[in-house]
Amino acid sequence: MTQPRRLLPIVGAALRGHFGRSASTCRYRCGNACDHPEPNESDNQYFGDLVQAEVSRRGVMRGGAIGAVVLGGLAAASPAVAAPADPDADAARDVPDAAELGKSGAPAALGFKAIPPNRLDSFIVPNGYDHSVIVRWGDEVLPGAPKFDVYQQSAEKQKKQFGYNNDFVAVLPLHGRDRALLVCNHEYANPELMFPGFTSTAALTVEQWKIIQAAVGMAVVEIERVGRTGEWQLVRNGRRPYNRRVTASDTRFTLTGPAAGHEWLKTAADRTGKSVIGTFANCAGGVTPWGTVLSGEENFNGVFVGANGAPEAAKPGLKRYGFDIANRGAANWDTADERFDLTKNPNEANRFGWIVELDPFDPKAAPRKHTALGRLKHEGANVILAKDKRVVAYTGDDERFDYLYKFVSHKKMRDGRSPSARQHNLTLLESGDLYVAKFDGSGRGRWLPLVKDNASRVEGMTVAEVLILTRLAADKLGATKMDRPEDVEPNPKTGKVYCALTNNSRRGVGTDPGVDPVNPRANNKHGHILEITEDNGDNASETFSWKLPIICGDPADPSTYFLGFDKSKVSPISCPDNVAFDAAGNLWIATDGNALEANDGLFAVPLEGPNAGYLKQFLSVPFGAESCGPFISADGKSVFTAVQHPGERDGARVENPASTWPDGDFAKPGIAVTWKLDNGPVGS
Ligand code: FEO
Ligand code: CA
Ligand code: CA
Numbered sequence: 162m163t164q165p166r167r168l169l170p171i172v173g174a175a176l177r178g179h180f181g182r183s184a185s186t187c188r189y190r191c192g193n194a195c196d197h198p199e200p201n202e203s204d205n206q207y208f209g210d211l212v213q214a215e216v217s218r219r220g221v222m223r224g225g226a227i228g229a230v231v232l233g234g235l236a237a238a239s240p241a242v243a244a245p246a247d248p249d250a251d252a253a254r255d256v257p258d259a260a261e262l263g264k265s266g267a268p269a270a271l272g273f274k275a276i277p278p279n280r281l282d283s284f285i286v287p288n289g290y291d292h293s294v295i296v297r298w299g300d301e302v303l304p305g306a307p308k309f310d311v312y313q314q315s316a317e318k319q320k321k322q323f324g325y326n327n328d329f330v331a332v333l334p335l336h337g338r339d340r341a342l343l344v345c346n347h348e349y350a351n352p353e354l355m356f357p358g359f360t361s362t363a364a365l366t367v368e369q370w371k372i373i374q375a376a377v378g379m380a381v382v383e384i385e386r387v388g389r390t391g392e393w394q395l396v397r398n399g400r401r402p403y404n405r406r407v408t409a410s411d412t413r414f415t416l417t418g419p420a421a422g423h424e425w426l427k428t429a430a431d432r433t434g435k436s437v438i439g440t441f442a443n444c445a446g447g448v449t450p451w452g453t454v455l456s457g458e459e460n461f462n463g464v465f466v467g468a469n470g471a472p473e474a475a476k477p478g479l480k481r482y483g484f485d486i487a488n489r490g491a492a493n494w495d496t497a498d499e500r501f502d503l504t505k506n507p508n509e510a511n512r513f514g515w516i517v518e519l520d521p522f523d524p525k526a527a528p529r530k531h532t533a534l535g536r537l538k539h540e541g542a543n544v545i546l547a548k549d550k551r552v553v554a555y556t557g558d559d560e561r562f563d564y565l566y567k568f569v570s571h572k573k574m575r576d577g578r579s580p581s582a583r584q585h586n587l588t589l590l591e592s593g594d595l596y597v598a599k600f601d602g603s604g605r606g607r608w609l610p611l612v613k614d615n616a617s618r619v620e621g622m623t624v625a626e627v628l629i630l631t632r633l634a635a636d637k638l639g640a641t642k643m644d645r646p647e648d649v650e651p652n653p654k655t656g657k658v659y660c661a662l663t664n665n666s667r668r669g670v671g672t673d674p675g676v677d678p679v680n681p682r683a684n685n686k687h688g689h690i691l692e693i694t695e696d697n698g699d700n701a702s703e704t705f706s707w708k709l710p711i712i713c714g715d716p717a718d719p720s721t722y723f724l725g726f727d728k729s730k731v732s733p734i735s736c737p738d739n740v741a742f743d744a745a746g747n748l749w750i751a752t753d754g755n756a757l758e759a760n761d762g763l764f765a766v767p768l769e770g771p772n773a774g775y776l777k778q779f780l781s782v783p784f785g786a787e788s789c790g791p792f793i794s795a796d797g798k799s800v801f802t803a804v805q806h807p808g809e810r811d812g813a814r815v816e817n818p819a820s821t822w823p824d825g826d827f828a829k830p831g832i833a834v835t836w837k838l839d840n841g842p843v844g845s
Pocket of ligand 1: 348444445459540559647738
């Protein structure tokens, strides 16, 4: 057997893609979306000439100030974190206790010393902290999985092993404080970093495509605390009944909600339109108060071919979701499974782009795709309870000039510890109202109903059509075109909602839409954070106020803004992607594609008090990687970070890696935990 050769990393030879991304990231992740016109060609206007004129007058360089002057001035929403169900039925005995999930030993202040921006091929944490790798690509997930050997990989092995390119991370307590289930997404594959001897995607074998389809999806693994520290490790022995791999090739999903069973969802293999094999392009996600995990199917278009041969009637919809309707496309997943050829199976495309709900405490249950939350390039979804206990889910459509959405369930969450309460709560995302955001220049905004009270609010489209072609429906309502809405998450402490707007290379460029108050920077390389305060402190409200607390970039750049905090003290930050909160309500931001020539990282910033806006870099991920997750444990002692695509640089290969993280041989995506050496809460 050939052993991996250890060569010098090709760090210096990195070729640049778009902003901070490598060209290979762009290719495998999103099909070079930046090189194509944005799929949103709708002519819905943004704010009207008056507001545009106001922005021009103030100038883009004062974009931050714009955020500062449009404060909503409304009272914060009341905290709305609810107890997860704790049924006493055997099957659900391990569902986490509400008290455990919400327990706060978390930092009130962020006392760590910021790490400097760097380009090291290491996982860097602040002084006084340590980190370890919990699980990496190829590690055993299903008990008895074959030992990982990159030279002897197969699809059957991969189905039992930890997948590739971990993104979202959630940790749900199991039997108290010292055991937990770690649930993650595996977003996409890097064949050039997975297969020794890689030459081109055209040369991939059927088995290699099958490995790719087995390497994406999701994973559930049992982890245990190390001693009394904030460190966690994989449970490597024993039964581990919850360990699970969800793949693109094998796992059967149930479609729920008003669009399930619609003609557009039926295929030759599924005449019901209610049953789908697989999930992929799973990016961010969220944890529900009833102890399930949500996962967003994002750049699903990238694996299909043959959109040029789809029926003419389907082409406008395909085009709006980024499919190339002019060309067949190069050999892709269809090589191993012809359902990914849209000429043969045009409706297969409609069966992806949903929010997935996985119950990690019921490993036999089919995960579900909820049509009620609409079909888009979902970054993820995060939920909070409205005042009356209906469930509100926020979800972003991650594409240049696409929209921000909100779902409000029809049914209310049930407290209590009975199996029937949990069973009820598992249906909450199956029916509800769906809205899209319209921002007004005055710092106010509205949630425009797409579907409400089981009726379509979009002329000429049925409920099911709105839910399957949600982008086209939102175009008709004149929703606000955003700078790539990524993670959207309510702060459990205040109910205010924070959205990472990653960047937009085309804002105000050529004939593309110009700046507006909520996307105030032309050629927005570094992105910004949006804060939404729902009216009456109720997340079910149809109106809100908004502001921009953070406009990212090098603090020396006058267009940046950090809640008015002294910019000489804050860390540079670029391309915010995933957000999370600690129990004190501090905002944690993970970046993707740092356009400041430094590795991606994780940052933390207080949103209230004297240090509001004092943003500091907490950690950085190895060269070529994106920092994902993040997840801060309820006790505040552990920060979980997914290291996605380490060493992803053009020209990098297994034999010639741009990163050797984490094991010193070749790059493997993995999940790390960071803790404080004194075992106190992070940041303290
Ligand atoms: Fe998978 Fe929007 O990043
Ligand atoms: Ca993301
Ligand atoms: Ca998040």
